[in-house]
Amino acid sequence: MNQIATKANRNLDLLRRNLSGCDKPTKEVAYKRLVLPLLEHCQTIWDPHQKNNIDTLDKVERRAARFVNNDYSRQSSVSDMLNRLGWESLESRRLCTVYKETHGIIPSNISHLIQSNTQ
Numbered sequence: 001m002n003q004i005a006t007k008a009n010r011n012l013d014l015l016r017r018n019l020s021g022c023d024k025p026t027k028e029v030a031y032k033r034l035v036l037p038l039l040e041h042c043q044t045i046w047d048p049h050q051k052n053n054i055d056t057l058d059k060v061e062r063r064a065a066r067f068v069n070n071d072y073s074r075q076s077s078v079s080d081m082l083n084r085l086g087w088e089s090l091e092s093r094r095l096c097t098v099y100k101e102t103h104g105i106i107p108s109n110i111s112h113l114i115q116s117n118t119q
Contacts, residue, residue: 001042001053001056001057002056004038004039004041004042005039005042005056005057005059005060007038008035008038008039008060009060009063011034011035011038012031012035012060012063012064012067014034015027015030015031015034015035015067016067024068024069024070027067027068027070028068028085031064031067031068035060035064036064039057039060039061039090040090040093040094040097042057043057043090043091043093043094043097054091057090058090061082061087061089061090062078062082065078065081065082065085065087066078066081068081068085069081069084069085
């Protein structure tokens with residue numbers, strides 16, 4: 001998981017270097033295409049339950065919020081930035097994906113791990 005978080009941080013650094021002068025919507029799209037899929041993969045596949053693993057992924061998301069808002073001040077609340085952006089937390093996205101997989105809404109890679117009550 002640390003390797004994926006490192007890759008996500010590198011991608012975010014690449015975006016910071018190359019999109020520093022761009023507007024907020026452009027930065028948000030770039031984040032959602034290059035960084036968020038890596039974080040979602042970690043959340044869904046490895047289901048981090050240890051606090052340090054969850055914190056590692058959340059730190060990347062919080063750095064991304066600062067990048068998109070172009071606000072690196074220590075006095076700024078990252079939680080407020082996340083709320084203003086309307087980003088769903090990684091945890092809630094993971095739970096949504098697991099729900100969809102268990103109810104057959106999307107193809108499941110975990111169906112063999114879940115026992116069905118209908119058997």
